[in-house]
Amino acid sequence: MEKMSRRSFSNKVSQGVAGTVFLGSLPLNCAMGPAARSQQSLGIALVGLGSYSTNQLAPALEQTQHCHLAGIVTGTPSKARTWMQKYDIEESHVYNYETFDQIANDASVDAVYVVLPNSMHAEYAIRAAQAGKHVICEKPMGISVAECDAIIEACRKAGVKLGMGYRLHSEPYTQEIKRLVREKTFGDVRYVMGEAAYISRGNPDQWRLNKALSGGGALMNMGVYAVQSCIYGCGKNPVAVSAQEFSTRPDYFKDTDETILAQLTFPGGIVGSVMTSHNANANRLYASCDSGWFELNPANNYGPLSGRTSSGPIQFPHESQQKLQMDDFALHVLEGAPNRAPGEMGKRDMIIVEAIYRSIREGGRTIPLDIPQDYGFGG
């Protein structure tokens, strides 16, 4: 954990000026810090070099202040070569799925970020924990509650930290929503809705359309955002859920859900409405409170997000959400900062996902949920 890359060093310098400095939209050479702060940087290995790692996480790791790219795990030798060159990674920090467990001996790697198809999250999160590495698990946490339990238990047993790849909990619009809810700025929330959807027309052989690999369709991929919007949009866990599934392109969505609507009941009768789809575009969080309302639209894409309330706009400078998320996890590991998105959050959402699928199988019947009210919230 003592490694400090050149890049993270320069970030430290810039941060030395006055604590938290907003760097996201500034070129690094604009930051003028007189002295470097001695600080650790978390070495992260990415497991799975698909488009999310390639286009989001790796670029974000060039901006992070408290963590850096320390290794890669891929089954594709050509990808390994490309990444080694691009990110200056030595061969000793490059693994494939056969050699993965040797990562235990790699002191440069402090944490493993599992960015594989959903059905492989549990296996690699558990193997990472068993290798003594902290774990970031991309969402959804797994493809069943049982898998979530197994991951949480493996991390507990190994004494490593576990965080979910729920980037929104580290970005300011979502944090502002959580503040409005926590401080009851507009009184109690009465209705909250989350839409999380995008039209999928890509390669029909992609793993997301293969239930064995994805565990499900729109709900697994995007629906968790809509469910989360409702949860942090009212600050409570749901006590019941009903749901319906809709299909218009069964030849494309052969195996996975295309569109799902779900209805959440929260304590006190707060109503939550969830929409997720891979056959439409929608991206909104809206909540109506006793004395006002708030809205994010878009609410859950990579940003810039946009927000407004009954009192005026919500506005923050845009930064890479993945950068903020990984830095938050690094500070959790390095300095004991709050875990923004703990494993329990991923498990809680999977409990709701399973209940949604069950309601659909049972004709839209309302399924009671037995989630403790304080379970699964991040710091």
Place this chain on the structure above:
Amino acid sequence: MEKMSRRSFSNKVSQGVAGTVFLGSLPLNCAMGPAARSQQSLGIALVGLGSYSTNQLAPALEQTQHCHLAGIVTGTPSKARTWMQKYDIEESHVYNYETFDQIANDASVDAVYVVLPNSMHAEYAIRAAQAGKHVICEKPMGISVAECDAIIEACRKAGVKLGMGYRLHSEPYTQEIKRLVREKTFGDVRYVMGEAAYISRGNPDQWRLNKALSGGGALMNMGVYAVQSCIYGCGKNPVAVSAQEFSTRPDYFKDTDETILAQLTFPGGIVGSVMTSHNANANRLYASCDSGWFELNPANNYGPLSGRTSSGPIQFPHESQQKLQMDDFALHVLEGAPNRAPGEMGKRDMIIVEAIYRSIREGGRTIPLDIPQDYGFGG
């Protein structure tokens, strides 16, 4: 129908300049027409002088170009006196609920606008038709499909026109949405949602909270707007519906529904999501299409409405929706212009409302609907 009030006369003058002249935001003395056009004006009697008549319809009838306030029906003598004075109405055009049928002999009254509590719509719409008067019926059309059938049949038998008080079909934002759908500006609609809700905290003895008078709560009062948003937001009639009811203030909403979510399936699998409540504020139409989206927010209040699409904003000058609506109905009667919101539209919506209540009673089960695809659309 030959009566022409001073007000409508001056409007005709202004209209003489160049056909359709936008008058709504101009004081009348700004309109300079050289000659009056000989034209009829429809005499409308308002039945029920509650807040909607008082605050919306009567002021609108001072702006209309093709109709005017010709009579009133009220059970409250003090209201009658106030209105007679304020709107210069002679005693011979003032009725109460006992003398109502004598309106048949009042040549000044061409049409009767039923603005009573929902459970009284059918009786007075039918009596108006039997008196030989055209009928505008406030929404919801009645409190059952059977009532809607009876109204439609009475108007057919009497040979009078029947229109619903669905003001939005006459205002430009809604018409623009219908155009975008009709012309497939953004391709086919895949997902459409309607939110129609406002927080009710008023007099607990109001008729809206009394099911015998209202027939139901949020769904009857506002839900029809959300259902309508989905219908004109995709240009089709739904083929199935499921729904759920939520309650948090049962002591206030003793007798009527507080919040309802409903899910509509349209031909081709288009998904419609309906939210209505008297315990939250929400007012939105959103649709995602194959190659874009459109949104109104607010979508169904008295305006000004606000809209945007994936190509840019929707913007029209604000006019009284009720003025536009009553003028459209007048032109339908006087000149055979299209009926924007025919009785069949009111009946169609009541079929859906009844199915929503049935789904709720049956635990959220999906209820098939058997509405012809061309049924209930206005011109």
